[in-house]
Amino acid sequence: MLLSDYDTQGFYDEMFDPSGQARQEAKLLLDTISNLEDGQLQRFQRAAERRLVQLGITFNVYGDAGGTERIFPFDLIPRIVRAEEWERIERGLKQRIRALNQFIDDIYHDQKIIKDKVIPEEVIRSAVFYRPQCVGLNPPRGVWCHITGTDLVRHGDGQIYVLEDNLRVPSGVSYVLENRDLMKRTFPQVFEGLRVRPVDDYTSTLLETLEAMAPQGSTNKPVVVLLTPGIYNSAYFEHSFLAQKMGIPLVEGRDLVVENEVVWMLTTKGRFKVDVIYRRIDDDFLDPLEFRPDSLLGVPGLVQAFRAGKVALANAPGNGVADDKVVYAYVHDMIRYYQGEDPILPNVPTYLCWRDADRQHVLSNLDKLVVKAANEAGGYGMLIGPHATAAQREEFSAKIQAHPRNYIAQPTLALSRVPTLIGDKLEGRHVDLRPYILYGEEIRILPGGLTRVALRKNSLVVNSSQGGGSKDTWVLAGDGVLTGNGAPSTDGAVS
Numbered sequence: 001m002l003l004s005d006y007d008t009q010g011f012y013d014e015m016f017d018p019s020g021q022a023r024q025e026a027k028l029l030l031d032t033i034s035n036l037e038d039g040q041l042q043r044f045q046r047a048a049e050r051r052l053v054q055l056g057i058t059f060n061v062y063g064d065a066g067g068t069e070r071i072f073p074f075d076l077i078p079r080i081v082r083a084e085e086w087e088r089i090e091r092g093l094k095q096r097i098r099a100l101n102q103f104i105d106d107i108y109h110d111q112k113i114i115k116d117k118v119i120p121e122e123v124i125r126s127a128v129f130y131r132p133q134c135v136g137l138n139p140p141r142g143v144w145c146h147i148t149g150t151d152l153v154r155h156g157d158g159q160i161y162v163l164e165d166n167l168r169v170p171s172g173v174s175y176v177l178e179n180r181d182l183m184k185r186t187f188p189q190v191f192e193g194l195r196v197r198p199v200d201d202y203t204s205t206l207l208e209t210l211e212a213m214a215p216q217g218s219t220n221k222p223v224v225v226l227l228t229p230g231i232y233n234s235a236y237f238e239h240s241f242l243a244q245k246m247g248i249p250l251v252e253g254r255d256l257v258v259e260n261e262v263v264w265m266l267t268t269k270g271r272f273k274v275d276v277i278y279r280r281i282d283d284d285f286l287d288p289l290e291f292r293p294d295s296l297l298g299v300p301g302l303v304q305a306f307r308a309g310k311v312a313l314a315n316a317p318g319n320g321v322a323d324d325k326v327v328y329a330y331v332h333d334m335i336r337y338y339q340g341e342d343p344i345l346p347n348v349p350t351y352l353c354w355r356d357a358d359r360q361h362v363l364s365n366l367d368k369l370v371v372k373a374a375n376e377a378g379g380y381g382m383l384i385g386p387h388a389t390a391a392q393r394e395e396f397s398a399k400i401q402a403h404p405r406n407y408i409a410q411p412t413l414a415l416s417r418v419p420t421l422i423g424d425k426l427e428g429r430h431v432d433l434r435p436y437i438l439y440g441e442e443i444r445i446l447p448g449g450l451t452r453v454a455l456r457k458n459s460l461v462v463n464s465s466q467g468g469g470s471k472d473t474w475v476l477a478g479d480g481v482l483t484g485n486g487a488p489s490t491d492g493a494v495s
Helices: 024-034 040-055 083-107 121-125 173-186 188-193 202-211 236-246 302-307 331-339 356-364 390-402
Strands: 058-060 069-071 074-081 147-154 160-166 224-227 256-259 262-267 270-273 276-279 312-314 369-373 382-384 407-411 417-422 425-434 436-439 443-445 450-454 468-475
Touching: 024 074, 024 188, 040 069, 040 074, 040 173, 040 417, 074 083, 074 173, 074 417, 074 425, 074 450, 083 147, 083 160, 083 331, 083 436, 083 443, 173 188, 173 202, 173 236, 173 450, 173 468, 202 224, 202 236, 202 276, 202 312, 202 436, 224 236, 256 302, 262 302, 302 312, 356 390, 356 407, 382 390, 390 407, 417 450
Parallel strands: 074 468, 224 276, 276 312
Antiparallel strands: 058 069, 147 160, 147 425, 147 436, 256 262, 262 270, 369 382, 369 407, 417 425, 425 450, 436 443, 450 468
């Protein structure tokens, strides 16, 4: 009943091949779902949603007249990734993050990539998140991007593409961990039947990554804290969740003070020297002595303490220069320049509107392209040409001509889809995937990541602030051979 009318509609489907047959890795799950009693999957879904409410798994939407706090939508049907496909994704992400890290370090030191005319100097100087204050900084181990969330999409050709890199303060990993907990409660026998790689060691791996960044001379057990802007931040749930799971203090700027280039945490039991700060505050608000002087969220003197090697910051300030969507278009060149290799994971073909020829092409084809502002996030500042009105396209045409450096354009991708519970049916909805990469003594990647799903019919926008939700992502350790009976839990464990 749930799948009786399921139609891939010509899109690449992660669970069904073009003939409508279940892909090998999805058969056990789909058989299990097909054998459920009428209404059982919907009851599981409602139980999962109640669990989310009980846990307070929310995000804040700035400027939302309907209330600032929402439960993050979750769908029970997971995305499944084959072992061999994940192995390629993992190799590609490691290659990419190494090149991005080398690029950031180069930009704030010798700028060889500019001198060798691989990237135009003006592209860097005009990048919104380029920070001249960071020139000459030397983060521990030379790592600038300790925690990265890289967004991947699959096009109709079956190829995985990198859509964008998120290097400043990437969010969403808490939903990955909670989604997995919900799924294991709902389908425990399926997890026994499919060899799904675990994700529950992420927080311990994150803590190891942070501790590895401790400056020389730190105590045997470095003191690590998570710096949050506070309860009104959109990702505050995640900040408190991660701090609790890692067993580290959650602090705000007012809880820290810098004296003689040493960072101290103020507590009711006295002061404690801080070695590593996992900061979830944007550069602009991090230190009023270096960036925005009106910031009340940061810590005066923090960047100087970092510069002096007395504290480590993850992620390092200034790394947002690589978040710029214009800079994104040069990552292939970075990989070839720094690593002497061809990229494993391709970028989406990108037109740079500051180039005259590219701009003319974009202006002539706004009805076919996706236009993005270079430094916007969350699905904002974007035009999806085929779905836009003539007035919207005209508005973006004026914006592009007024500020060409601020816009890129890409072909409209036919994002792959995953079955999603809509009412009493499973229907295809478009998805992307955000794996999380940790860079400490080595690069380690969480198996899977956050699958974001566009819950609105025909929508290509997966961001939670734009009506999107999430799914669990199952990376298989092998071929997914059944070893159990595959029956779902019916004991209401997620209630």
